[in-house]
Amino acid sequence: MERPLLEVKNLKVQFKLKHGTLTAVDNLSLIIRESETLGIVGETGCGKSVTGLSILRLVPSPPGQVAYGEILFEGEDLLRKSEGEMQKIRGRKISMIFQEPMTSLNPSFTVGEQIAECYRIHLGHSRKGARESTENILKAVRIPSPKFLMACYPYELSGGMRQRVMIAMALACGPKLLIADEPTTALDVTIQAEILELLEELQKRIKMAMIFISHNLGVVARLCNRIAVMYAGSIVELAETSALFAHPLHPYTIGLHNAIPSRALRNEQLRVIPGSVCDLMDPPSGCKFHPRCFKTKEICKTKVPHLEEKISERLAACYFPGE
Amino acid sequence: MGVVFRNRLAALGFLIVLLVSVTAAFAPLLTTHDAFQMDLTKRLTGPSLTHVLGTDMYGRDTFTRIVLGSRIAMQVALGAVLLAVAIGVPLGAVSGYIGGYVDTVTMRFIDALLAFPGRLLAIAMVAALGASFFTLYVAIGINAVPGYARVVRGAVLSQKEKEYVEAARMTGESEFQILFFQILPNCIAPILILVTLDFAHAILLESSLSFLGLGFPPPAPSWGLMLSEARGYMELAPHVTIFPGLAISFSILGFNLLGDGLRDVFDPRQYEG
Numbered sequence: 001m002e003r004p005l006l007e008v009k010n011l012k013v014q015f016k017l018k019h020g021t022l023t024a025v026d027n028l029s030l031i032i033r034e035s036e037t038l039g040i041v042g043e044t045g046c047g048k049s050v051t052g053l054s055i056l057r058l059v060p061s062p063p064g065q066v067a068y069g070e071i072l073f074e075g076e077d078l079l080r081k082s083e084g085e086m087q088k089i090r091g092r093k094i095s096m097i098f099q100e101p102m103t104s105l106n107p108s109f110t111v112g113e114q115i116a117e118c119y120r121i122h123l124g125h126s127r128k129g130a131r132e133s134t135e136n137i138l139k140a141v142r143i144p145s146p147k148f149l150m151a152c153y154p155y156e157l158s159g160g161m162r163q164r165v166m167i168a169m170a171l172a173c174g175p176k177l178l179i180a181d182e183p184t185t186a187l188d189v190t191i192q193a194e195i196l197e198l199l200e201e202l203q204k205r206i207k208m209a210m211i212f213i214s215h216n217l218g219v220v221a222r223l224c225n226r227i228a229v230m231y232a233g234s235i236v237e238l239a240e241t242s243a244l245f246a247h248p249l250h251p252y253t254i255g256l257h258n259a260i261p262s263r264a265l266r267n268e269q270l271r272v273i274p275g276s277v278c279d280l281m282d283p284p285s286g287c288k289f290h291p292r293c294f295k296t297k298e299i300c301k302t303k304v305p306h307l308e309e310k311i312s313e314r315l316a317a318c319y320f321p322g323e
Numbered sequence: 324m325g326v327v328f329r330n331r332l333a334a335l336g337f338l339i340v341l342l343v344s345v346t347a348a349f350a351p352l353l354t355t356h357d358a359f360q361m362d363l364t365k366r367l368t369g370p371s372l373t374h375v376l377g378t379d380m381y382g383r384d385t386f387t388r389i390v391l392g393s394r395i396a397m398q399v400a401l402g403a404v405l406l407a408v409a410i411g412v413p414l415g416a417v418s419g420y421i422g423g424y425v426d427t428v429t430m431r432f433i434d435a436l437l438a439f440p441g442r443l444l445a446i447a448m449v450a451a452l453g454a455s456f457f458t459l460y461v462a463i464g465i466n467a468v469p470g471y472a473r474v475v476r477g478a479v480l481s482q483k484e485k486e487y488v489e490a491a492r493m494t495g496e497s498e499f500q501i502l503f504f505q506i507l508p509n510c511i512a513p514i515l516i517l518v519t520l521d522f523a524h525a526i527l528l529e530s531s532l533s534f535l536g537l538g539f540p541p542p543a544p545s546w547g548l549m550l551s552e553a554r555g556y557m558e559l560a561p562h563v564t565i566f567p568g569l570a571i572s573f574s575i576l577g578f579n580l581l582g583d584g585l586r587d588v589f590d591p592r593q594y595e596g
Contacts, residue, residue: 098493
């Protein structure tokens with residue numbers, strides 16, 4: 001098997017707070033192959049974003065710290081790199097786009113200056129060369145009149161436009177991996193569709209891999225080859241998109257699945273998962289999902305299930321997988 | 324800039340500041356007499372056509388001396404404020420950005436500086452080192468350092484949590500680049516307000532020092548010195564003290580009005596409701 005582009009092994013990220021230690025990501029392993037799209041889904045606070053940030057080593061520290069694990073990118077452990085080496089990787093080889101396009105651009109500079117900055121930092125372009133490259137990348141993200149837009153300040157743009165600019169910035173130096181942290185959450189549904197389409201197209205064109213973080217199963221289903229479902233800092237299920245939707249294995253995935261509102265069931269109540277997300281400072285023993293699970297047995301309360309292959313190519317962290 | 328002019332007082336302040344600055348810049352072209360030429364036959368004459376603002380006790384033309392005096396006032400104020408910005412801004416920025424012990428130590432140092440009576444410090448410094456442009460810059464500027472350090476620290480603290488900082492980090496910028504080229508440009512507004520207000524303070528402090536005889540020695544046409552020299556003749560010829568006094572008040576008023584106007588403009592709260 002060829003070497004994966006990114007391999008995360010047993011990652012554990014903790015936040016040391018005044019009143020205890022919060023484990024945001026616990027024993028997480030995943031691999032991303034070249035030009036594939038991996039979706040990470042899960043509810044708020046389950047560690048999706050922290051996983052993305054720790055790949056770029058951008059977890060705010062203190063209080064956050066990677067307690068354990070390896071993050072191998074092109075065979076090299078990112079956790080062992082110096083800050084200077086990481087700065088060369090960020091934006092050049094691994095890029096990230098954020099949830100909040102409204103505030104992710106610096107209000108004091110024009111859009112053109114901000115994108116050009118990427119070229120000048122990483123590729124050493126001259127002022128003029130950077131301007132040309134900026135114009136090209138803006139065309140690539142389908143901005144109608146790039147010259148005009150480059151002279152605009154962020155407050156003059158709509159949310160969708162700003163997200164395009166953020167994407168342009170992230171893709172400026174042709175990264176190998178793009179981490180998209182809920183890039184469409186703050187946008188209208190129609191703009192969402194446009195941005196997703198754009199990401200899909202650009203990804204094919206520059207052949208990069210993508211980690212798509214979202215809490216929207218529909219969006220992920222459309223975009224991703226494989227999906228990892230996270231709960232309370234760990235991956236509970238990892239499978240090909242079609243398989244995951246056809247036959248979810250983990251009870252949490254099944255619960256998520258049932259909770260998607262559908263037109264056929266419009267007179268029924270929404271089938272929610274009982275209870276709420278566990279306290280990450282003091283997680284339940286055994287399987288973290290057991291207090292909310294519909295098939296909890298004794299073993300679930302005492303022993304932590306590991307992510308294992310249950311059926312061919314399908315991983316789940318559960319003693320009783322399947323419907 | 325248009326917004327500044329909608330505020331009438333700020334516009335007035337701006338005009339005064341402009342007038343004082345232009346006067347200082349082109350002083351030699353505006354004078355009508357020699358500022359140092361004494362003429363004892365024309366002591367303490369009132370305003371007339373040849374001497375617009377009259378003459379002082381040595382028969383020197385008051386208008387000329389006030390015009391030249393604006394140079395001293397503005398130059399000292401400019402030097403002092405630039406020095407304060409050059410020290411205070413990086414200090415506050417680094418302190419706020421790094422936080423932790425660095426922040427605590429820097430801010431306690433700033434507090435100590437703030438606790439020291441500024442005027443006294445300036446008097447002590449000028450008395451010890453003698454009056455020159457440089458000692459006046461330092462003596463006056465050092466008093467303004469804590470203001471910049473605190474204001475910039477506060478602004479950096481609020482800016483550094485914004486998403487664009489995270490985004491800049493994502494594009495691989497170094498911490499130095501982020502602090503000085505991403506965050507600091509967003510802290511310009513409070514710095515600008517403080518600069519304007521500190522100009523007024525600096526002019527006043529320079530005049531006070533000169534008045535106490537600690538500024539430039541006579542016959543320098545410093546406004547404070549002119550006041551001090553003429554105060555013995557106040558009953559005989561009040562105009563000799565009134566005009567330099569007016570020059571001081573007028574310039575300070577201008578800077579204060581402009582500063583207050585800028586604060587109103589930059590304060591986003593005024594756009595609400």
